[in-house]
Amino acid sequence: MKIALIAHDRKKKTMILLATAYKQILAQNELFATGTTGKKVMAATGLSIHCFNSGPYGGDQQIGALVSEDQMDLIIFLRDPLEAQPHEPDINALIRLADVHEIPIATNISTAEVLLRGLQAGMFDYRRWSHKNPTI
Numbered sequence: 001m002k003i004a005l006i007a008h009d010r011k012k013k014t015m016i017l018l019a020t021a022y023k024q025i026l027a028q029n030e031l032f033a034t035g036t037t038g039k040k041v042m043a044a045t046g047l048s049i050h051c052f053n054s055g056p057y058g059g060d061q062q063i064g065a066l067v068s069e070d071q072m073d074l075i076i077f078l079r080d081p082l083e084a085q086p087h088e089p090d091i092n093a094l095i096r097l098a099d100v101h102e103i104p105i106a107t108n109i110s111t112a113e114v115l116l117r118g119l120q121a122g123m124f125d126y127r128r129w130s131h132k133n134p135t136i
């Protein structure tokens with residue numbers, strides 16, 4: 001499964017906590033991230049992550065491009081609901097695309113935990129099923 005990790009600045013410590021706690025699960029998957037998030041998580045955990053541009057420089061859109069091509073299975077996006085971001089349209093576009101393509105997306109650590117445990121427990125049948133039956 002392909003997993004994207006994205007965290008706004010004041011959520012990066014939370015993302016590192018999450019990635020450290022769920023390193024075993026994350027390590028079994030293909031990981032992608034926006035630039036700064038990916039670099040910080042790699043440095044803290046040793047996980048291998050494909051890093052895109054930093055969010056304000058197009059990283060959210062690069063991940064959105066994978067979503068639009070059905071190349072992303074799960075997104076953990078720890079966004080900061082208390083601080084305005086210069087690239088708010090990109091953020092909204094990514095969340096919208098996740099819904100367009102029925103991709104599970106967590107925007108806080110509590111939901112992220114449930115999704116990662118669900119992934120580990122094999123609860124993501126819809127993604128596998130939809131790949132096999134693209135026209136139904």
Ligand SMILES: O=C(CO)COP(=O)(O)O
Nearest residue numbers: 034035036037054055056
């Ligand atoms: O801004 C972001 C997501 O919208 C995150 O980008 P960075 O991981 O580069 O900080």
